Amino acid sequence: xxxxxxxxxxxxxxxxxxxxxxxxxxxxxxxxxxxxxxxxxxxxxxxxxxxxxxxxxxxxxxxxxxxxxxxxxxxxxxxxxxxxxxxxxxxxxxxxxxxxxxxxxxxxxxxxxxxxxxxxxxxxxxxxxxxxxxxxxxxxxxxxxxxxxxxxxxxxxxxxxxxxxxxxxxxxxxxxxxxxxxxxxxxxxxxxxxxxxxxxxxxxxxxxxxxxxxxxxxxxxxxxxxxxxxxxxxxxxxxxxxxxxx
Amino acid sequence: xxxxxxxxxxxxxxxxxxxxxxxxxxxxxxxxxxxxxxxxxxxxxxxxxxxxxxxxxxxxxxxxxxxxxxxxxxxxxxxxxxxxxxxxxxxxxxxxxxxxxxxxxxxxxxxxxxxxxxxxxxxxxxxxxxxxxxxxxxxxxxxxxxxxxxxxxxxxxxxxxxxxxxxxxxxxxxxxxxxxxxxxxxxxxxxxxxxxxxxxxxxxxxxxxxxxxxxxxxxxxxxxxxxxxxxxxxxxxxxxxxxxxx
Numbered sequence: 001x002x003x004x005x006x007x008x009x010x011x012x013x014x015x016x017x018x019x020x021x022x023x024x025x026x027x028x029x030x031x032x033x034x035x036x037x038x039x040x041x042x043x044x045x046x047x048x049x050x051x052x053x054x055x056x057x058x059x060x061x062x063x064x065x066x067x068x069x070x071x072x073x074x075x076x077x078x079x080x081x082x083x084x085x086x087x088x089x090x091x092x093x094x095x096x097x098x099x100x101x102x103x104x105x106x107x108x109x110x111x112x113x114x115x116x117x118x119x120x121x122x123x124x125x126x127x128x129x130x131x132x133x134x135x136x137x138x139x140x141x142x143x144x145x146x147x148x149x150x151x152x153x154x155x156x157x158x159x160x161x162x163x164x165x166x167x168x169x170x171x172x173x174x175x176x177x178x179x180x181x182x183x184x185x186x187x188x189x190x191x192x193x194x195x196x197x198x199x200x201x202x203x204x205x206x207x208x209x210x211x212x213x214x215x216x217x218x219x220x221x222x223x224x225x226x227x228x229x230x231x232x233x234x235x236x237x238x239x240x241x242x243x244x245x246x
Numbered sequence: 247x248x249x250x251x252x253x254x255x256x257x258x259x260x261x262x263x264x265x266x267x268x269x270x271x272x273x274x275x276x277x278x279x280x281x282x283x284x285x286x287x288x289x290x291x292x293x294x295x296x297x298x299x300x301x302x303x304x305x306x307x308x309x310x311x312x313x314x315x316x317x318x319x320x321x322x323x324x325x326x327x328x329x330x331x332x333x334x335x336x337x338x339x340x341x342x343x344x345x346x347x348x349x350x351x352x353x354x355x356x357x358x359x360x361x362x363x364x365x366x367x368x369x370x371x372x373x374x375x376x377x378x379x380x381x382x383x384x385x386x387x388x389x390x391x392x393x394x395x396x397x398x399x400x401x402x403x404x405x406x407x408x409x410x411x412x413x414x415x416x417x418x419x420x421x422x423x424x425x426x427x428x429x430x431x432x433x434x435x436x437x438x439x440x441x442x443x444x445x446x447x448x449x450x451x452x453x454x455x456x457x458x459x460x461x462x463x464x465x466x467x468x469x470x471x472x473x474x475x476x477x478x479x480x481x482x483x484x485x486x487x488x489x490x491x492x
Contacts, residue, residue, distance in 0.1 A: 079427075131390050141427030144377050144402045156390045157402045161425065179407065181325075181387030 009185045011206060011244070014126060015135035015158060015176050017167075017191035018143065020215040022123075022134075023113035023150060026050045027214075032109050042094065047217060049093045056085035061137065061166045068164070075164045077139040083107045110138065111145035115152065116212065122237020123153055129246035131155045135176050135189065137166050156180070168199030177205070188232075190240065194225035208232035208240055257452060257490070258428045260372060261381035261404060263413075263437035264389065266461040268369075268380075269359035269396060272296045273460075278355050288340065293463060295339045302331030307383065307412045314411070321410045323385040329353045356384065357391035361398065362458065368483020369399055375492035377401045381422050381435065383412050402426070414445030423451070434478075436486065440471035454478035454486055 019025050026047070033046035060081040067074060086107050090096040098106065126132055133156040134143050143157045156179075160166045163175045177187045184204030191197050192212035201207050209230040216222070234240035265271050272293070279292035306327040313320060332353050336342040344352065372378055379402040380389050389403045402425075406412045409421045423433045430450030437443050438458035447453050455476040462468070480486035 131394065133390075139427070140402065140425040144379075144426065148377065148401060155394060155403075156386065162408055179386040180390065181385070 009183075009206075011130065011188045012182045012186040013131040013133070013180045014188045014190055014208075015133050015180075015205075016123075017189070017193060017196050018134050018136035018138055018146070019110075019113075020212055021190065021192040021210060022119050022152065023115050023146065024214070025054065025110070025113050026217060026220075028113040029053070029109055031114075032112070033106075036106075042097070044093055044095065049089065049095075051216070051220075052089055052092075053082070053085055056088070057081070060085055065166055065169070075161070077161060078110075078137055079107065079139055079142060082110055108145075111142050112149045113146055115150040116236070118236040118238045120151055120153070122239075122241050125238065125241035126244065126246045127153050127155065129244070130188075131180065133158045133176070133180065135167070135172065136160065167196060170199065170203040173200050173203035173205050190237075194223055194228050197230060198228060206231045208234060210234050210236060210240060255429075255431045255452075257376065257434045258432040259377040259379070259426045260434045260436055260454075261379050261422050261426075261451075262369075263435070263439060263442050264380050264382035264384055264392070265356075265359075266458055267436065267438040267456060268365050268398065269361050269392065270460070271300065271356070271359050272463060272466075274359040275299070275355055277360075278358070279352075282352075288343070290339055290341065295335065295341075297462070297466075298335055298338075299328070299331055302334070303327070306331055311412055311415070321407070323407060324383055325353065325356075325385055325388060328356055354391075357388050358395050359392055361396040362482070364482040364484045366397055366399070368485075368487050371484065371487035372490065372492045373399050373401065375490065376434075377426060379404045379422070379426065381413070381418065382406065413442060416445065416449040419446050419449035419451050436483075440469050440474050443476060444474060452477045454480060456480050456482060456486060 016022055029050040030046040033044060033049065037044045064076050086103065090098065090103070123132055132154060134154055135158050136143055137160045139161045140157055140159045143159055146152065147154055147157065158176050158179060160172050163171050165171045173189065174184055177184045180187065185206060188206045188208055189197060189200035190208045190210060192210050192215060194209065197207040197209055207230045209225065213222070232240065232243055234243060262268055275296040276292040279290060279295065283290045310322050332349065336344065336349070369378055379400055381404050382389055383406045385407045386403055386405045389405055392398065393400055393403065404422050404425060406418050409417050411417045419435065420430055423430045426433065431452060434452045434454055435443060435446035436454045436456060438456050438461060440455065443453040443455055453476045455471065459468070478486065478489055480489060
């Protein structure tokens with residue numbers, strides 16, 4: 001963590017994608033939603049709701065990045081993007097019966113996502129050997145709340161919010177290396193999404209792909225990784241720790 | 247941590263000054279220096295060296311802030327400021343006999359500072375009730391290394407580096423509140439330095455003064471706090487936790 005030594009290229013720190021890689025966003029939203037609608041006696045298709053909410057995420061971020069590219073200085077936190085998408089979905093899922101405090105509480109479900117079963121054990125092992133940090137499009141307060149909820153032992157919470165650019169902008173990956181005091185090729189990006197890793201690789205980082213086959217449900221779509229090369233491929237975080245000697 | 251509710255003003259998160267408030271920079275530098283010079287058979291006045299190194303800190307930061315104010319876009323990490331001051335001190339203390347790797351290792355002693363005896367226990371109690379974060383002029387990698395060395399259980403590492411302004415610039419205090427998702431008057435700044443707390447208060451934060459009488463040694467100078475009001479005054483972090491009901 002001290003001086004960058006670009007020629008060496010040994011891994012000196014790890015950064016993690018969060019949604020889908022560390023936490024099970026879909027299962028968590030479905031569980032919390034079902035508990036709430038059961039208490040109210042409502043029928044809601046929570047799996048479809050979770051998928052629709054997440055589907056609005058990429059277009060919403062792209063609108064922020066396009067506005068920035070056209071010279072608007074605005075930045076929008078992911079919490080606000082989530083709320084904008086949520087508001088468009090409420091009528092379709094019969095959720096416009098929720099009060100404003102209930103809508104706001106539902107929006108913050110992203111702060112209370114549960115980890116995949118191996119996540120805490122794997123991160124704890126990795127942390128014994130390497131500094132570990134988030135590198136997520138989630139805003140800082142979202143990631144802090146999530147870490148407290150899920151007991152994720154981060155050394156440091158890094159977010160797109162710090163750079164006012166969303167992944168896959170290379171400034172996010174390179175900015176993380178700079179803040180952690182390592183060269184880009186000494187930083188290992190861990191993610192379940194080939195597109196995130198491809199962008200990290202273009203920015204000079206090392207890459208570890210972790211398979212999360214249930215991210216979009218048992219029969220959900222999966223991002224194609226055919227033809228991509230990663231520096232490591234692991235079945236979960238405990239496997240990654242073993243491969244890295246942690 | 248969810249929505250700012252400026253009218254309430256209850257404390258929702260804590261940020262901490264670090265050098266002198268959480269860790270004993272002077273004692274740590276003296277201890278590491280003495281171990282090194284004993285191994286070499288050198289005589290070095292480490293207490294005077296530590297004081298001189300720290301004395302260069304405020305002027306070095308002011309130069310960075312003045313350069314920024316005059317339109318230069320540069321930012322300099324505290325690690326680099328420390329190194330610049332160190333280089334000027336080496337001949338005076340007979341340390342120009344150190345090799346370049348030894349100099350660089352000495353410069354990074356700021357990454358390896360030891361906590362005050364109550365710090366970890368107090369932070370652990372406070373963390374059970376509130377999100378806790380650094381708010382230091384130290385760069386992010388320095389604070390991450392220090393937290394790993396001293397086992398400081400931060401939820402989040404916030405640094406002047408994220409805002410490219412050094413404390414006491416109000417952008418640092420307000421930026422921390424924004425990142426943590428709370429209003430300025432819901433954020434409690436904890437520090438052993440009245441000047442830091444006065445700046446936090448001007449930025450709208452709540453303040454807690456923690457007494458660290460040994461920061462500059464048993465007979466060292468102490469910053470005057472006469473006439474200043476703080477929202478809390480505590481003898482150490484365990485006392486602060488008790489006062490905050492944590």
